[in-house]
Amino acid sequence: MTQLHPETYREAARKAIGDPVLQKALAGLQARFGRGAAEAYRRLPEGPHLRHTAHEIRERAVAHLDVLLERLAEKIRQNGGHVFFASDATDAVEYCIKVARRHGVRRVVKGKSMVTEEIDLNEKLAAAGIDAVETDLGEYIIQLAGEKPSHIIAPAIHKTRYDIAELFVKNMGIPYTTDPPALTRAARKALREEFLAADMGISGVNMACAETGHITTVSNEGNIRMATTLPRIHMAFMGMERIVGRLDEYEILLRLLCRGAAAQTMATYVSYTAGPRRPEDSDGPEAFHLVVIDNGRSRILADPRFREILYCIRCAACLNVCPVYGKIGGHAYGFAYSGPIGAVVTPLLTGINRARHLCQGETLCGACMEACPVAIDLPRMLLALRETLAYGDAFWKTTPANPLEGLAFKVWSRLTANRRTWECFLKAAALGQRLFPKKGNRLRRLPPPFHGWTRKRDFPSLAPETFLARWRKNEIEVAKDIP
Numbered sequence: 001m002t003q004l005h006p007e008t009y010r011e012a013a014r015k016a017i018g019d020p021v022l023q024k025a026l027a028g029l030q031a032r033f034g035r036g037a038a039e040a041y042r043r044l045p046e047g048p049h050l051r052h053t054a055h056e057i058r059e060r061a062v063a064h065l066d067v068l069l070e071r072l073a074e075k076i077r078q079n080g081g082h083v084f085f086a087s088d089a090t091d092a093v094e095y096c097i098k099v100a101r102r103h104g105v106r107r108v109v110k111g112k113s114m115v116t117e118e119i120d121l122n123e124k125l126a127a128a129g130i131d132a133v134e135t136d137l138g139e140y141i142i143q144l145a146g147e148k149p150s151h152i153i154a155p156a157i158h159k160t161r162y163d164i165a166e167l168f169v170k171n172m173g174i175p176y177t178t179d180p181p182a183l184t185r186a187a188r189k190a191l192r193e194e195f196l197a198a199d200m201g202i203s204g205v206n207m208a209c210a211e212t213g214h215i216t217t218v219s220n221e222g223n224i225r226m227a228t229t230l231p232r233i234h235m236a237f238m239g240m241e242r243i244v245g246r247l248d249e250y251e252i253l254l255r256l257l258c259r260g261a262a263a264q265t266m267a268t269y270v271s272y273t274a275g276p277r278r279p280e281d282s283d284g285p286e287a288f289h290l291v292v293i294d295n296g297r298s299r300i301l302a303d304p305r306f307r308e309i310l311y312c313i314r315c316a317a318c319l320n321v322c323p324v325y326g327k328i329g330g331h332a333y334g335f336a337y338s339g340p341i342g343a344v345v346t347p348l349l350t351g352i353n354r355a356r357h358l359c360q361g362e363t364l365c366g367a368c369m370e371a372c373p374v375a376i377d378l379p380r381m382l383l384a385l386r387e388t389l390a391y392g393d394a395f396w397k398t399t400p401a402n403p404l405e406g407l408a409f410k411v412w413s414r415l416t417a418n419r420r421t422w423e424c425f426l427k428a429a430a431l432g433q434r435l436f437p438k439k440g441n442r443l444r445r446l447p448p449p450f451h452g453w454t455r456k457r458d459f460p461s462l463a464p465e466t467f468l469a470r471w472r473k474n475e476i477e478v479a480k481d482i483p
């Protein structure tokens with residue numbers, strides 16, 4: 001469920017920071033995957049610079065989305081598949097339910113797909129009387145717990161094996177065990193029956209290729225391959241930006257995706273699908289449907305300030321290095337996407353005012369950009385979002401979050417634009433700060449509206465004399481000493 005509210009965010013963040021088990025899990029995740037990805041980029045035969053090549057590939061693809069998507073659709077239709085362009089979540093869900101009803105589908109197995117989380121597909125299928133079972137182990141666990149993923153590729157990172165043991169005892173009736181291989185075997189057994197009983201398999205799309213007309217899914221568990229080949233129908237959902245033009249570009253992105261996501265050279269299972277089963281094939285679905293989802297992406301595409309976010313390949317590398325995600329975890333973000341990618345894309349998809357706390361909560365440290373396999377400038381877009389919140393923005397129908405903020409920045413820019421005014425301001429501020437409690441050279445408390453800063457930390461006090469004033473004085477002294 002979408003829970004986008006500044007207070008919910010703060011509350012969830014507070015709770016996460018106070019949870020020692022979660023803190024340990026997040027630290028472990030970041031130590032393993034965050035550092036691992038950087039090392040994996042260094043080991044690339046072409047060197048880490050390949051990330052910039054990937055950036056250019058994504059830039060080209062996003063600039064030609066209309067042509068590429070038509071080419072992909074044409075090829076899939078030639079192969080006997082169906083392609084549906086959904087303008088929003090409702091459109092996509094209705095199409096899925098319509099196809100399911102036409103084919104008498106009662107049970108669905110799903111491979112992990114963030115775009116189906118974005119459109120709340122499971123809940124809507126359940127309301128239509130169709131059971132959808134997640135088959136990725138992490139997703140399966142959180143589905144049993146009635147929760148949402150807390151990480152893009154490690155959705156159950158917040159669960160311990162003790163939590164999982166209790167869930168499995170309650171839901172599967174197995175004897176209590178906390179042994180990970182035993183728990184995995186139990187899940188595998190339960191899921192095997194689901195795969196065999198399902199009428200429809202639903203997957204996401206890691207990447208589509210216009211040149212060849214196929215989609216690719218990657219996984220390390222093999223579950224997506226089973227979900228997409230065993231049931232009679234396969235329906236794949238993709239955000240409309242997840243496409244590239246040529247196969248050689250595709251290969252570069254897949255290599256970077258696996259390195260960014262899990263520091264792997266390549267995922268264990270990489271499946272290519274271009275349509276339903278052909279007469280000569282031994283397995284595969286009788287029908288194949290591809291649902292291409294817009295759901296706000298066209299609006300992003302139309303704005304050059306934010307178009308770059310459509311280059312994202314949802315690898316989660318930015319989550320694995322983000323100091324904010326590393327403390328508050330994924331649930332605090334209140335939507336399908338968490339971490340730096342969530343802080344940028346969620347406000348753009350759901351409303352900048354509504355999700356303003358996400359872009360305001362990030363530190364702008366830049367670690368996400370360094371970790372991103374396609375070198376997306378997330379900090380720039382976080383700042384651009386904050387700008388729309390400071391001044392308002394007609395295109396995004398954003399109203400200023402605080403009317404005083406825009407004014408304050410205008411005054412600040414006047415102050416800093418003129419040296420004389422700036423120096424006068426510094427002198428006055430250096431005198432004025434004497435009114436506030438101090439410890440050493442740090443202020444303990446600032447007055448409103450700056451008091452938020454000193455609620456949890458001190459503020460460095462201004463030096464009694466500016467650097468320039470000291471420099472000038474020094475020059476005079478030196479001049480005096482010159483004979």
Ligand code: SF4
Nearest residue numbers: 312313315316318372
């Ligand atoms: S912004 Fe970059 S690092 Fe983050 S999920 Fe997208 S591609 Fe991966």
